[in-house]
Amino acid sequence: MTKRSITVLGATGSIGLSTLDVIRRHPDRFSVYALTAGTRADELATLCREFRPAVAVMADSEAAERLKALLADMPETRVLAGETGLCEVAASAESDTVMAAIVGAAGLAPTLAAVRAGKRVLLANKEALVMSGKLFMDAVERHGAELLPIDSEHNAIFQCMPADKVRDPHGAGITRILLTASGGPFRESAAEDLRAVTPAQACAHPNWSMGQKISVDSATLMNKGLELIEACWLFNTTPANVQVHVHPESIIHSMVEYADGSVLAQLGSPDMRTPIANGLAWPERIEAGVAPLDLFAIGRFHFERPDLQRFPCLRLAAEAFAAGGTAPAVLNAANEVAVAAFLEGRLCFADIPVIIERALTATEVVPADSFDTIFAKDAEARRRAREQISLLAV
Numbered sequence: 001m002t003k004r005s006i007t008v009l010g011a012t013g014s015i016g017l018s019t020l021d022v023i024r025r026h027p028d029r030f031s032v033y034a035l036t037a038g039t040r041a042d043e044l045a046t047l048c049r050e051f052r053p054a055v056a057v058m059a060d061s062e063a064a065e066r067l068k069a070l071l072a073d074m075p076e077t078r079v080l081a082g083e084t085g086l087c088e089v090a091a092s093a094e095s096d097t098v099m100a101a102i103v104g105a106a107g108l109a110p111t112l113a114a115v116r117a118g119k120r121v122l123l124a125n126k127e128a129l130v131m132s133g134k135l136f137m138d139a140v141e142r143h144g145a146e147l148l149p150i151d152s153e154h155n156a157i158f159q160c161m162p163a164d165k166v167r168d169p170h171g172a173g174i175t176r177i178l179l180t181a182s183g184g185p186f187r188e189s190a191a192e193d194l195r196a197v198t199p200a201q202a203c204a205h206p207n208w209s210m211g212q213k214i215s216v217d218s219a220t221l222m223n224k225g226l227e228l229i230e231a232c233w234l235f236n237t238t239p240a241n242v243q244v245h246v247h248p249e250s251i252i253h254s255m256v257e258y259a260d261g262s263v264l265a266q267l268g269s270p271d272m273r274t275p276i277a278n279g280l281a282w283p284e285r286i287e288a289g290v291a292p293l294d295l296f297a298i299g300r301f302h303f304e305r306p307d308l309q310r311f312p313c314l315r316l317a318a319e320a321f322a323a324g325g326t327a328p329a330v331l332n333a334a335n336e337v338a339v340a341a342f343l344e345g346r347l348c349f350a351d352i353p354v355i356i357e358r359a360l361t362a363t364e365v366v367p368a369d370s371f372d373t374i375f376a377k378d379a380e381a382r383r384r385a386r387e388q389i390s391l392l393a394v
Contacts, residue, residue, distance in 0.1 A: 004030050004120075004280070007089050009110050010101035011035040012043040014211050015124045015150070018272045019099045020047065022280060022288050030280065033095035036086055036102070036110075039063045045070035048077055054094065057085040059106065086110040091117040097280070099150070100125045103213050104336050105378055108132060112371070115145040122279040124150040126230045127336075131329040132374055133233050148279040149234055153179055153227055155275035156253035156266035157235060163283065167236045169256075177231055178255035178263070180247040181306065182207050184219040187248065191310050197349035199342060207250040207270040216339045220352050221306060225317025226335075229328055232321060239318045246304040251293070269293055312353045316360065325365045326377040333381035334359035341389045351392050359385045 006023060010016045016037075023030045036057040037044040045067055048056050056071070057080045058064035064081035071077055080088060083106075090098050090113040098114035099122045100107055107125035112132075114121045116139060123129065129136050140147045149155050157177055158166060165172035185206055186194060203215040210218070217223035224244055231242055245255075253275075255265040268274045269290055277288035308315045313335070320331040338355040341347035347355070362384045368374055 003028070004097050005033045005095040006030055006097045006099060006280070007034040007036075007092070007095040007114075008032065008099045008101065009036050009086065009090060009107065009114075010038075010099075010103065010125075011047055012037040012040040013101055013103065015101035015272060015276070016099065019101065019122075019276050019280070020051065022273050022277045022286075023051075025289055026286060029286070033092065034089035036089065037063075038102075038106075041066040041070060048074065053077055055080060055085075055089050055092075057081065057089055059083070059086060059102075083109055087113040090114040090119075093117070096120060097122065099276075099279075100128065101150075103127075103211060105131060105332060108371075112136065112139060115139050115147070116143050118144045120146040120148065122148050122150045122276070123154075126151060126226045127332050129233050130226050130229045130332050131378065132371060133229075133328060133368065135368060135371060135374070137233055147234075148282055149230075150272075150275050150279050151227060151230070152268075152270075152272065152275050153254040154231060154234055155278055156180075157231065157256055159266045159278065160254070160256040160264040161235070166234070169235050169237060169241075173259040174256055175241070175259050176257040177235060177237065177242045178257060179224065179227060179231060179242055179244050180250075180252055180254050181221065181224040181244055182218065182250045183246040183248050183304070183306075184221065186219055186310075187246065187304075189310075191350075194310065194350040195348050199345070202342070202349060206248075212343055213336070213339055216342060216352075217335070219349075220313045221311035222313035222317065222335050222339075222352075222356075224306070225314045226332065228314070228317055229321045239321055244306050244314065246306050248302055248304075249298060251298060252301060267293060313356065316353060316356055320360065323360075323365050325367050326363075326374060327360065327365045329368065329374050329377050330360055330363045330365070330381040331356060333378045334385040337382050337385035338389065347389055347392065354392065355385050355388050358388045362388075 032051040034055040041063040090110040097120040100111040101124040108128040202219040250270040273288040320327040338352040
């Protein structure tokens with residue numbers, strides 16, 4: 001057994017904290033090289049005192065100065081700031097594994113730095129792959145990185161496939177990927193009621209403990225749309241071969257259908273420590289602190305088709321993937337801006353997909369032939385989304 005050295009990008013978020021909890025349980029297997037956060041200097045300082053990383057990075061420069069002051073008695077932990085610091089620790093030869101858990105487009109550059117360094121990359125940031133698709137996967141292959149999916153659904157699909165056929169599912173006799181969705185907190189709400197949804201209601205997921213942005217994405221089904229695109233790139237397939245099943249219990253995390261009629265499913269409690277432990281220790285299995293699954297208590301499972309009339313974000317994601325080029329990056333950027341406006345009380349919940357669709361219509365799709373092009377379209381889509389929000393603002 002070789003002890004793995006871990007860098008956690010986004011250490012103070014829900015995925016980061018769950019990752020550190022698994023690491024905490026296995027000090028003989030894992031050490032922490034670097035921890036990063038956005039603005040939560042006090043929280044990162046507490047984690048640094050426990051895990052004693054060689055480097056700590058704040059994305060915000062003012063927060064980095066605060067962190068330096070908080071860790072003045074810990075000269076062994078170097079404090080860096082900004083995207084440059086994030087990319088430096090992601091690429092450093094001092095760690096072999098990077099947990100990519102920075103939310104949104106901000107996670108692309110450091111995640112790509114880890115890929116280019118040929119590391120084991122535990123991908124919890126779906127937006128990086130949604131934005132850059134083929135360029136990202138080409139970089140994984142070119143640099144010999146080991147990309148392991150951490151989203152519970154993609155990790156479940158990964159577990160249900162032969163390890164050597166992840167990029168060749170049809171060669172493994174796989175006919176469909178069955179991607180599950182909880183349906184979010186408004187699965188049974190009438191369309192007219194969605195206009196009155198508050199940020200607190202949207203962030204109260206019935207099954208999962210998640211950050212605000214991903215909770216809102218789950219409530220609009222955009223999270224499933226992003227996961228649809230991510231699945232297509234990870235497993236080299238198309239939306240026609242991916243079917244979304246709303247599964248309110250969130251126990252079956254996804255399934256894979258084979259040509260002989262077999263369907264393999266991965267089950268587990270709705271706890272992100274399971275896929276995180278799978279990625280950290282793969283191909284081994286380790287204890288993750290997750291309670292055993294009690295199927296008797298659950299009793300039965302339910303499945304529904306997603307309602308694309310009430311929740312059009314899933315449709316918009318499939319259309320963006322079909323359009324290709326920079327369309328998925330535009331979709332993601334507009335969604336990030338719309339969700340932020342909703343959380344700030346400047347946009348109605350039901351208008352989130354309206355903003356996304358208008359941004360997609362207004363932003364020309366061009367070939368995603370470079371990361372500079374993708375970042376430029378990301379910036380353009382954000383401007384267009386803000387313009388539309390000003391017209392619809394609450």
